[in-house]
Amino acid sequence: MVKRNLNIKIAIIVLISIILFLALLGPYFFSNSESINRIRLATTTSTDNSGLLEFLHKEVTKDLNIKIDVIAVGTGAALQQARSGLADIVIVHARSLENQFISEGYGFHRIDLMFNDFVIVGPSNDPANIWGLNNNTEIFKRIYESNNSIKFISRGDASGTHIKELELWRLAGLFIDENDIDWALDNQWYLETGSGMGETLTVASELNAYTLTDRGTWSFMKEGLSLNLLANGSELWHNPYGAILVNPDKFNSVNIKLNLAKNYVKWLISTKGQNLINSYFISGKQVFFADFLNHLDKMPENEIDFWEI
Missing domain, CATH: 3.40.190.10 (Periplasmic binding protein-like II)
Structure with missing residues (x-):
């Protein structure tokens, strides 16, 4: 499905x-x-x-x-x-x-x-408390467990970044059923842009949310965003x-x-x-x-x- x-x-x-x-x-x-x-x-x-x-x-x-x-x-x-x-x-x-x-x-x-490599950026107050972590499972578990107080912005466009993001959730033992309407209604902390990395970073900044991004685009755009680099992840976040x-x-x-x-x-x-x-x-x-x-x-x-x- x-x-x-x-x-x-x-x-x-x-x-x-x-x-x-x-x-x-x-x-x-x-x-x-x-x-x-x-x-x-x-x-x-x-x-x-x-x-x-x-x-x-x-x-x-x-x-x-x-x-x-x-x-x-x-x-x-x-x-x-x-x-x-x-x-x-x-x-x-x-x-x-x-x-x-x-x-x-x-x-x-x-x-x-x-x-x-990929990085996770998010709000400066970091309500999920992931700053400085480099363990993939711990990072995504903390985001998931904080879903009543945060938002996570996914590209949702079948891009390499989107596919990597879904893989990292799975490796952390968490399942994101983005295409199931009932799941989406129950998990409105998880939002999709259906857009490229630049647009997704802009949305994350506007909503004070977390997102996964490649380091290059983040570095190029960060001066105009109200986000901070919070987690670098592990070797799983390598991006060839x-x-x-x-x-x-x-x-x-x-x-x-x-x-x-x-x-x-x-x-x-x-x-x-x-x-x-x-x-x-x-x-x-x-x-x-x-x-x-x-x-x-x-x-x-x-x-x-x-x-x-």
Whole structure:
């Protein structure tokens, strides 16, 4: 039931995204001269809301002479965009959904690109008393047990962050049946935005509530929010991002720009690209960490050959 409702949410989000995408980027399909050096990147809101992509793409444009059209949605919606032929590459952060996307044949040649972590932010008076904790079970139990005096804001959009949040509740032995109407009526402390990370942080700030966020978006937006970083969690809160090329063989009438997308990823995993990821600081703190070299020794030979490493 939960999986079916997640799929319905993804379908609604994707439909809205496609309408907006066609309205904004229609010229891409109708002007060959303008689209020759353009690729479409479907990615998470966290890479966009954090300012990282804007930082990287200034250099990408100069070095590769390509334009990247960014479609920033949740991971589930980003992968659906690619399934619909509306992206040449995806950068996402939910490995279970990534593996499904690849097993269906829509994506291939996945690369471990970078990582950061998730944090919980909330009101400065911290009624759930989670400040400084790093045990996942204790953190979520305290939030759950304080539900008569707090609110928790979930993205509720089948994004990588949303999927991670539900996983962390389960690992703490707690069940969030967000798609059951009776449960939702009995648990009005748990609210969903159905939106990206930036919008969800804004709602949490307005309601003086708790939420789970990636560190990058939090760092980029925190000055305008009335929230505090309260818990960093454990290694369970690790947040890896993968880059996946879209397989052109899945589409007959759509021009998937494999070579341009490949060159883009090669730039991201190059020494320059990885160093730039490491050099992106917000308020004096590094918020993303290059990850490609950490996985290079486990890369199969055929992948090494494909990426010409």
